[in-house]
């Protein structure tokens with residue numbers, strides 16, 4: 088027996104023949120009854136008889152008897168229901184295939200209504216998810232922006248378990264797919280990124296796509312959680328998996344037999360989970376004792392449920408996406424694949440600006456202002472900062488006659504001051520005249536808004552001190568905030584933590600805003616001793632100083648209790664950063680309107696002295712080691728925070744002292760999570776450096792904007808290592824110009840960027856007669872034969888270069904004669920690396936011949952090109968041509 092048509096069986100016979108399969112596999116009886124009765128195949132009495140039958144299997148037997156009595160049409164319709172409502176009858180889908188079922192024309196016109204609890208629940212989830220995710224957070228609950236009107240893709244880099252790049256995701260759709268999975272046993276897709284880079288929005292977009300059936304997945308359930316929620320449970324509180332899913336997402340209606348939960352347990356692969364903000368609970372997780380196995384029926388602490396889900400001890404096979412701040416680590420064995428969010432590329436930024444501003448005039452104005460400031464562009468590559476800058480621009484430009492974005496050296500403090508100014512200008516007392524644009528006076532806006540500002544600041548600081556990001560209505564009132572204040576925009580309500588319909592809870596619009604306001608509170612405070620401004624600095628420095636060597640990621644990952652290569656106290660670090668900014672001289676004229684200048688001076692002096700001392704001791708305590716390029720130090724991530732604070736203070740004295748304090752000839756900032764905005768801070772310090780210095784910033788995210796920011800410092804750099812930093816040709820053009828001007832660089836590492844032929848061309852000219860560059864790496868870029876030819880021709884005339892890496896580019900045999908010419912002519916070159924290009928035996932012949940004329944060249948490595956073992960043998964005589 089097999090195919091219905093071939094066997095020419097009646098549908099009645101099919102049901103008889105397969106009765107056993109049907110009886111054992113058919114669930115969701117109600118949906119069958121609903122449809123049979125809607126089409127008149129069974130009557131009310133029949134339905135009652137079925138429902139009164141004791142067991143499920145007997146109920147199915149009864150239904151089969153009934154439809155078989157009603158004739159062929161009823162029997163086919165019965166099968167058709169199973170065919171149409173495939174989610175509910177998932178167990179019978181293979182059977183339909185086995186009997187090769189195809190609906191006849193007669194039955195295909197009949198309606199089937201899906202009343203199955205599983206499908207209904209899925210629909211309900213989609214409906215609620217769509218409602219919850221269609222808006223993006225905005226100012227003061229006044230204006231709402233639709234997600235689809237503003238969402239812009241960001242750079243999503245795939246990483247392996249040692250955080251090496253595996254390329255980029257082309258679209259969000261691929262996030263759940265199988266590409267770049269480095270650990271098939273792992274259960275969790277780990278998405279990481281800096282504050283405000285768009286992790287939550289990425290999840291929101293994913294959820295929104297799923298709700299509209301726009302995501303390529305056959306998952307029919309999607310549960311979203313914010314990790315922050317798990318902190319509201321008391322230590323002793325215990326809940327079941329069922330409650331976690333249903334109470335904290337949505338409840339299945341009309342499911343008397345618990346079919347939905349049973350289905351989830353049976354088909355976990357049909358479920359997607361998202362957990363946002365793992366960094367916020369990592370501390371709590373470290374403290375709990377994870378049991379080996381958790382049963383889905385048992386009640387336990389919600390954090391244990393979370394861990395069991397992430398590890399696959401519960402609902403193994405379900406898809407989980409977990410987000411966290413960069414540097415927060417998860418055990419490698421749990422991770423299936425890893426994605427690092429890198430923010431907006433220049434093209435994304437352009438798209439985002441266009442989405443933000445409907446008016447061409449605004450688009451152009453903003454673009455011109457951004458183009459003039461690579462530093463601001465660098466900051467705007469972080470979507471949160473970009474959003475604030477553009478929103479503030481729109482608001483302030485509309486309100487005031489002449490508002491332009493600050494041109495030079497805008498700091499993060501400036502950005503958050505702008506946001507606060509916009510919020511405070513919403514308050515009734517400072518409402519502008521509708522008819523006339525007013526002249527902007529920020530200090531006046533802050534002075535008028537001081538009461539609510541101070542109250543929000545107090546609330547933020549209290550939260551920071553408690554380590555809490557949620558505030559209750561009670562705490563809000565205690566800080567003196569009114570209903571009207573809440574509409575200003577600093578806070579937004581959160582609903583998901585409360586299942587009992589109790590009074591609303593709130594959170595700050597973004598955690599960085601809470602950090603900013605907490606810093607404001609420290610500045611405004613005139614009660615406590617002045618040195619209380621340093622409390623978070625002290626707290627951060629108490630944390631263990633971690634290392635940022637790449638290997639630690641892998642090693643630490645297997646030791647959960649020590650798995651923090653970066654601290655998870657970023658919100659405190661941000662508070663310190665904003666404190667430095669608010670106490671800077673640049674903001675004195677504004678802040679002096681709000682707090683006594685005497686106090687301010689005292690606090691500023693304290694901060695300056697603290698920063699000076701800690702920079703000195705940090706630099707002094709760094710382990711140094713001697714390498715080929717002289718004495719090196721590998722600074723710690725905390726150094727980056729110091730640099731950021733120094734830049735915010737704008738203090739030349741501290742910058743000078745820091746520059747002097749770097750005694751090593753080379754500093755390594757590899758894997759330190761440096762982003763483009765940080766390059767301005769680094770440059771601020773390096774400007775004061777008299778001596779030459781090597782800088783190794785491999786494996787960060789500085790992008791072209793960062794290179795532009797570092798431009799003034801290249802004249803002092805002997806080593807420039809910017810491997811794996813999202814650089815394109817425009818960075819190379821900057822570097823090439825600097826190389827021509829200053830002849831000091833000896834080592835240049837640009838491995839793993841997006842450098843193409845234009846970049847290679849620009850570089851070639853700069854290198855033609857360069858007197859000091861001895862080691863150049865352009866490996867793992869996108870240079871084709873055209874670029875290879877330019878480089879080869881120019882380097883013929885360079886007698887200083889010793890080692891040249893062009894591994895893993897896109898060169899073919901077309902480049903070979905030119906490279907051969909280089910080999911022939913340049914007797915200074917000792918190593919040429921051409922691994923993993925596309926040379927064939929013809930190209931390699933050119934190189935082999937040329938080698939015969941250059942006895943000084945030690946080797947050319949051509950492994951991984953397109954030669955068979957047989958073809959390689961042809962070159963066995965030339966020992967310096969290496970294939971292995």
Ligand SMILES: Nc1ncnc2c1ncn2[C@@H]1O[C@H](COP(=O)(O)OP(=O)(O)OP(=O)(O)O)[C@@H](O)[C@H]1O
Pocket residue numbers: 223224237238239240241280281282283284285286287288289364411412470471472474597598599
């Ligand atoms: N892809 C995007 N398209 C448009 N706007 C975005 C995007 N990503 C982020 N934003 C803007 O930046 C804001 C902050 O983003 P989000 O909250 O997702 O950052 P995050 O990475 O989760 O930060 P944190 O780690 O601090 O929680 C968003 O509210 C939104 O305004």
